[in-house]
Amino acid sequence: MAARVTLALFLVFMALAPLLVPEFYVTLMNYIGMATLVTLGLVLLTGVVGVMSFGQQAFTGLAAYTTAVLTTVYGVSPWVTLFAALALTAALALTLGFITLRLSGHYLAISTIAWGIAIYFVFGNLEILGRYSGLDNIPPVSLFGWALDTGRESYYLIWIMTLAALIAARNLLDSRSGRAIRALRFRSVMAESYGVDTAMLKIIVFLYAALLAGVSGWLYAHYLRFVAPHGFGVNAGIDYLFMAVVGGASHVWGAVIGASLLTLLREWLNDLLPKLFQRTGNYEIVVFGVLMMLLLHRTRDGLAPVFARLLPAGPGRARPAEAPALARREQPQSGEALLEVRAAQKQFGGLVAVGNLSFEMKSGEILGLIGPNGAGKSTVFNLITGVLRADEGEIRFRGERIDRHPTKEIAARGICRTFQHVNLVSAMSVLDNVALGAHLRGRRGTVAAMLRRDRAEEAQLLAEAARQIDRVGLGSHLFEPAGSLPLGQQRVVEIARALCGDPLLLLLDEPAAGLRYGEKSALAELLRRLRAEGTSILLVEHDMEFVMGLVDRLVVMDFGEKLAEGLPLEIQTNPAVVEAYLGGIE
Amino acid sequence: MSFDIVLWLVQDGIVNGAIYALLALALLLVFAVTRAIFVPQGEFISYAALSLALLQAGKLPGTVYVLVGGGAIAALLDIAVALRDKAPGRLPRILAVYVLLPLAMAGIAWWAAPRKLDMWIQVLIVFGLVVPLGPILYRVAYRPLAGASVLVLFIISMAAHYVLTGLGLVFFGGEGLRSQAFSGAHFKIGVLNISAQSVLVVLATVLIMASLWLFFEHSIYGKALRATAINRVGARLVGIPAELSGSLALTLAAFIGAVSGVLIAPITTIYYDTGFLIGLKGFVGAILGGMGSYPLAAIGAVGVGLLESFSSFWASAFKESIVFTIIIPVLVWRSLTTRHVEDEEE
Numbered sequence: 001m002a003a004r005v006t007l008a009l010f011l012v013f014m015a016l017a018p019l020l021v022p023e024f025y026v027t028l029m030n031y032i033g034m035a036t037l038v039t040l041g042l043v044l045l046t047g048v049v050g051v052m053s054f055g056q057q058a059f060t061g062l063a064a065y066t067t068a069v070l071t072t073v074y075g076v077s078p079w080v081t082l083f084a085a086l087a088l089t090a091a092l093a094l095t096l097g098f099i100t101l102r103l104s105g106h107y108l109a110i111s112t113i114a115w116g117i118a119i120y121f122v123f124g125n126l127e128i129l130g131r132y133s134g135l136d137n138i139p140p141v142s143l144f145g146w147a148l149d150t151g152r153e154s155y156y157l158i159w160i161m162t163l164a165a166l167i168a169a170r171n172l173l174d175s176r177s178g179r180a181i182r183a184l185r186f187r188s189v190m191a192e193s194y195g196v197d198t199a200m201l202k203i204i205v206f207l208y209a210a211l212l213a214g215v216s217g218w219l220y221a222h223y224l225r226f227v228a229p230h231g232f233g234v235n236a237g238i239d240y241l242f243m244a245v246v247g248g249a250s251h252v253w254g255a256v257i258g259a260s261l262l263t264l265l266r267e268w269l270n271d272l273l274p275k276l277f278q279r280t281g282n283y284e285i286v287v288f289g290v291l292m293m294l295l296l297h298r299t300r301d302g303l304a305p306v307f308a309r310l311l312p313a314g315p316g317r318a319r320p321a322e323a324p325a326l327a328r329r330e331q332p333q334s335g336e337a338l339l340e341v342r343a344a345q346k347q348f349g350g351l352v353a354v355g356n357l358s359f360e361m362k363s364g365e366i367l368g369l370i371g372p373n374g375a376g377k378s379t380v381f382n383l384i385t386g387v388l389r390a391d392e393g394e395i396r397f398r399g400e401r402i403d404r405h406p407t408k409e410i411a412a413r414g415i416c417r418t419f420q421h422v423n424l425v426s427a428m429s430v431l432d433n434v435a436l437g438a439h440l441r442g443r444r445g446t447v448a449a450m451l452r453r454d455r456a457e458e459a460q461l462l463a464e465a466a467r468q469i470d471r472v473g474l475g476s477h478l479f480e481p482a483g484s485l486p487l488g489q490q491r492v493v494e495i496a497r498a499l500c501g502d503p504l505l506l507l508l509d510e511p512a513a514g515l516r517y518g519e520k521s522a523l524a525e526l527l528r529r530l531r532a533e534g535t536s537i538l539l540v541e542h543d544m545e546f547v548m549g550l551v552d553r554l555v556v557m558d559f560g561e562k563l564a565e566g567l568p569l570e571i572q573t574n575p576a577v578v579e580a581y582l583g584g585i586e
Numbered sequence: 587m588s589f590d591i592v593l594w595l596v597q598d599g600i601v602n603g604a605i606y607a608l609l610a611l612a613l614l615l616v617f618a619v620t621r622a623i624f625v626p627q628g629e630f631i632s633y634a635a636l637s638l639a640l641l642q643a644g645k646l647p648g649t650v651y652v653l654v655g656g657g658a659i660a661a662l663l664d665i666a667v668a669l670r671d672k673a674p675g676r677l678p679r680i681l682a683v684y685v686l687l688p689l690a691m692a693g694i695a696w697w698a699a700p701r702k703l704d705m706w707i708q709v710l711i712v713f714g715l716v717v718p719l720g721p722i723l724y725r726v727a728y729r730p731l732a733g734a735s736v737l738v739l740f741i742i743s744m745a746a747h748y749v750l751t752g753l754g755l756v757f758f759g760g761e762g763l764r765s766q767a768f769s770g771a772h773f774k775i776g777v778l779n780i781s782a783q784s785v786l787v788v789l790a791t792v793l794i795m796a797s798l799w800l801f802f803e804h805s806i807y808g809k810a811l812r813a814t815a816i817n818r819v820g821a822r823l824v825g826i827p828a829e830l831s832g833s834l835a836l837t838l839a840a841f842i843g844a845v846s847g848v849l850i851a852p853i854t855t856i857y858y859d860t861g862f863l864i865g866l867k868g869f870v871g872a873i874l875g876g877m878g879s880y881p882l883a884a885i886g887a888v889g890v891g892l893l894e895s896f897s898s899f900w901a902s903a904f905k906e907s908i909v910f911t912i913i914i915p916v917l918v919w920r921s922l923t924t925r926h927v928e929d930e931e932e
Contacts, residue, residue: 052737099918109623109740110873113866114913121907238744245741286752292745297730300738 006311014159018152026151028263030223033158035259037216039243040162040169040252041209046241047249048173049205050185051101054237055112058119059089059210061232063217065123068135068227073128078141078222086214093210097203116237123229134228141222154223161219165212168450170252172208175449176442176461179432181205183425190423193385194501195411195440204446246295248304257303265291317479320431320462326441328502329414331534332398334364338505338536339384344393344403346379346560353379355560356393361505366527366537368547368568371557372580377540378420380557381507384538385417386410397505412440414504418494418511420540426483430474430493433482435465437500468496473522488514492523499530506530506537512546524550548572556580593778595895601784601853602867603891604791605846607884609868610875611798612842614883618815619835622728622739627868628861629750630843634716635851636754636858639763641708646699648757649715650692652750657688657718660725684722691715705768713844720840721833723750728836732828747862754858762855765848787849794845795884798838807834867894870909874916 018026038056045051063085070076070084100111124132140149141157148154172178180196184205188198221227239262247258269284277283299306332338339361346354354376361367369377382388384395386407395403402410416437424433438461444454469475472492477485482493491511498506508527512520520543527537527550541547547554547568554571556564558580564571571577609627616624637647661684668676691714698711727746731738769782802808814821814831822828843861850856850864871887890909897908 046737052740099914109736110869111913111917114870114910117866117910118907125907241737242741242744245738249737283752283756285748286756289745289748289752293727293742293749296734296738296742296745300731300734 003311011163014163018155023151026155028267030151030155030158032256032259032263033155033162034216034219034223035240035243035263036162036255037165037219038213038240039247039259040165040255041212042240042244043247043249043252043255044169044172044181044205045209046244047251047254048182048185049202051202051206052109052241053112053209054109054234054241055096055114055116055119056209056213056240057232057234057236058116059093059213060217060220060236061119061123061227061229062092063089063214064221064227064232065129065135065217067218067221068138069128071139071222072135072137078139078218082215082218085218086211089210089214089217090207093207094203097206097210101199101202101206112237113234116234120229120233123232130228132229134226136226138221138225138227140225148222154219158219158223161215165215166252166256169208171452172446172449173252175446175454175458176435176439176444177201177204177446177449179425179428179436180439182428182432183436187423187425189387189407190419191436191439192407193387193411193417194437194497195408196436197408201446208446242292244302246292246302248302251302251304251308253307254302254304257307261303319478320466321459323456323459323463326438326460326464326502329504331504332363334362334534336363336398337361338363338398339538340396341380341384342394342396344380344383344390344395346376346383346388346390352560354383354390357557357560357562358393359555359562359565361536361538363504363536364531364534365552366531366539366550368551368554369538369540369557370542370544370547370554370571371563374559375557376560377557378509379560381417381420381509381538381540384410384507385415411501414502415507416498416501416503416505417507418491418498418509420509422487422490422494424482424490424493424497427481429479430469430482430485431462431465431478433493434469434496434500435461437468437497438464438502441500441502465496465500468499469493471499472496472526473519486514488516488519491515492519495523495526503535506535508537509540510542511539512541512543520546591899595899596892597778597780597784599892599895600888601787601891602850602894603871603888604788605850605864606868606871606890607887608791608794608842608846609865610872610883610887611795611880612839613865613869614872614880615811615815616835616839619811620728620732620739620832621736622743623736623869624836624839625740625743625747625862625865626723626750627839627843628863628865629747629754630716630719630840630861631847631850631864632754632758632856632858632861633719633750634712634844634847635765635856635861636758636763636847637712637715638708638848638851639765639856640758641695641699641711642702642705642765643763644700644702646696647712647715648753649719650688650695651757652753653688653715653719653722654692656722656726657684660684660722663725684725687718688722691718705766709848712848713841716844716847717837717840720836720838723840724829724833724836728832729829732832751859751862758858760858762857762860763851764855765851767852783852787853790845790849794842795880798880811835867891867909870913873913 017029038060041056042053045053066085066088067078067081070081071078096115100108123129129135140147142148148157173182180191180201183191183196184198184202191198220231243258243262244255245258246261247256248254265288269287273283273287337360342358344354344357357380369380371377379388383390383403386402386405390403394401397413397415402413441464442457442461444457448454466478469478472495474489474492474496477489482490485493491514495508495511512523515523524546531537539547539551551568554566554568555562556571556577563580564574564577566574612627613624616622633649633652637649640647661680664680664684665677668674668680695711695715698707723746727742728739731742767783768786771782773780773782802812810821810826811831811834813824814826814828818828821831847861854860867890868887871890872883874886874889875882875884893912894905894909898905901908
């Protein structure tokens with residue numbers, strides 16, 4: 001509620017501002033709006049997804065030049081060139097994205113510098129683009145024959161687009177795709193394990209950021225009515241990064257804060273310092289740099305969190321309302337062959353992590369996979385889920401060979417897992433983390449999310465997540481950041497997330513580690529109930545009391561190989577197993 | 587294009603490439619140890635080159651003001667911490683490193699400037715003025731943000747770059763300077779006319795690389811730096827302070843920057859902001875080499891030098907575009923040959 005009031009007040013202020021302030025400030029606000037668009041793209045791309053881009057000005061420039069050439073040379077209407085400019089921007093972004101987004105962190109950042117610099121020199125050296133002097137006489141945008149050629153008129157055009165982009169971005173982050181996007185930076189392996197196409201999602205965010213930069217370029221060309229290469233140099237790209245970081249790189253509204261602060265600061269420094277030093281041109285950049293250092297030394301997360309603390313705290317989020325249940329998979333007949341691992345082999349350099357391992361699992365059973373530390377149990381999980389690829393051997397799920405499939409396709413077949421090292425998005429709420437598990441049970445994509453056409457499905461996903469959280473007994477922690485829970489409870493959140501995926505086969509990697517006695521028995525009870533519902537469970541666990549009372553059968557691994565297999569009682573008396581665990585008796 | 591021109595371009599490319607290679611090493615080192623993309627590397631080059639040219643002209647280089655001023659700020663920051671920790675025992679060391687040393691160097695420069703001493707002594711003075719800027723910069727800009735994200739560290743690097751470039755303009759002015767060559771000699775080998783200056787650049791580069799190798803392989807500080815680069819938490823656990831590693835990395839970077847500046851000063855006219863673009867090319871070299879391996883980075887940087895020299899002959903207007911777009915095919919090749927999903931450290 002408080003957030004709504006704040007937003008409403010902000011909108012009223014933005015609507016009235018040009019009527020109240022002098023023309024000069026309207027101009028500044030126009031610049032702020034255009035910068036906000038580009039910065040917002042960076043907030044998503046750099047702040048949320050963690051892809052550092054120095055090259056957004058290339059998209060701004062491309063769109064600005066496209067519309068400049070089409071309107072001045074060919075006399076096309078700016079509304080038509082908006083689409084032409086965005087199409088060209090999208091084509092460039094997709095080309096660059098497909099090439100470079102697979103690269104890891106710093107390579108990618110550098111490739112963005114590369115294209116940013118290269119395109120600047122291309123703008124400056126092409127005859128048709130007016131070389132370094134640029135193109136002028138660009139017509140203003142006109143609406144039903146009314147030319148928007150004053151600062152105040154352009155203000156509304158610029159800010160309507162900017163606010164729409166801000167709201168779309170906020171909607172996007174608060175959705176099924178948004179949860180996946182927020183997992184990309186630190187948890188992409190986990191996201192893939194729940195069926196997220198991380199590569200595609202990265203490209204979508206990259207494209208959205210580029211299109212925002214493109215819209216900004218189009219506005220720029222028709223507002224200034226002039227384009228020249230120096231507006232699109234690397235310095236411009238770095239300025240946008242400053243805005244994103246200073247505003248708070250992972251907060252949507254940080255884009256507005258950062259763009260405003262930097263634009264005003266620059267203006268103020270250029271205005272004030274020459275008076276102060278009685279000289280021009282030398283000190284602005286020094287003072288600017290010093291202020292940026294001081295600011296980041298005080299708040300390395302930027303200003304958005306500082307602003308958020310100033311706003312009145314609203315009531316906590318309400319528990320998601322009940323919603324129609326999501327469709328469930330049909331569990332296979334009990335006793336049907338579910339998982340077969342045949343002669344699987346995985347080596348890391350000289351170390352054989354898994355060697356010639358074979359075992360089978362029937363539907364409806366709980367199979368325990370035990371062995372001393374370093375026996376290769378977690379590697380087996382990674383092989384089954386496709387996080388690692390087996391060097392030899394094969395893995396079948398319900399008769400189909402899956403060991404050459406990518407992780408997300410294996411997830412789509414109904415295999416859900418937890419991780420030995422907790423793999424939650426720590427800044428995201430428990431509810432959102434768990435709802436991520438249901439990613440494959442929803443269909444609505446990024447565009448639907450931006451337009452809020454996903455609310456019915458979103459309600460179902462969140463209701464399902466809340467149900468699973470209740471089921472594991474964490475119902476009172478729905479809105480806490482997952483990273484703030486004790487480690488044992490974080491493991492339980494992982495289980496809830498896996499349950500949210502409606503698994504046929506549930507892979508649990510040490511679920512009981514860090515739990516207290518009461519919590520352990522509750523967990524064992526839950527797993528028994530799941531088995532009764534037909535879910536099959538493959539369990540890695542060190543707590544023998546927990547394992548022996550729960551599992552139907554056991555596979556024992558040591559040094560990557562199968563040491564024994566059988567019923568719990570047989571295993572407990574197997575001499576080889578006793579020796580592996582307790583050491584031989586001399 | 588005749589064979590002479592090819593040879594001449596190759597020579598030119600190798601000389602520039604050697605300097606880029608040094609910078610590539612410095613950038614790689616700082617990135618590995620601190621996770622900062624070290625943009626201000628370029629300023630060390632400009633400061634060193636301009637200081638040398640000014641000393642040769644018998645003037646006091648403005649570097650002394652940056653050095654003394656920066657040292658004073660670093661000292662104040664450390665003194666504040668020492669007083670808060672109630673550890674006055676640290677004060678003498680702080681004053682010695684951040685106040686007395688810069689003042690002594692400034693004094694030497696002031697005394698030496700009008701005397702136009704031997705070139706080698708002037709080079710040593712330049713080192714004395716530029717190298718201490720490394721640890722001072724680390725203390726003032728980076729240390730308060732140790733452990734921050736690559737993005738924030740990059741923004742701090744840019745802020746430091748702005749401050750140093752702005753001060754460069756204030757103290758050196760907007761005019762470009764070029765220092766005298768170390769030697770005007772030329773040798774003729776067949777059709778090839780080699781200047782002693784180019785030989786010197788290549789020799790100095792090789793010498794520095796060899797000594798860096800010795801430092802990293804055989805000294806305890808070198809090993810500490812390598813350990814920090816591989817695993818910062820682990821290094822801290824075995825007692826290598828992160829501040830020490832960061833400070834040391836920036837000192838080395840400043841030293842390499844100073845050497846590069848002194849070497850390039852007689853070859854090209856240097857302005858207060860030239861260093862940035864030179865540093866960036868070193869960076870491209872590091873990327874071409876894979877941003878992890880020092881020898882490959884050096885080879886990549888020499889490649890950048892050659893490419894630049896040839897493209898300035900064929901299409902000089904697009905010279906910079908060509909140098910920077912060359913990265914893209916290399917990156918494409920890398921993206922096709924590696925397949926992995928990787929998570930950032932949180």
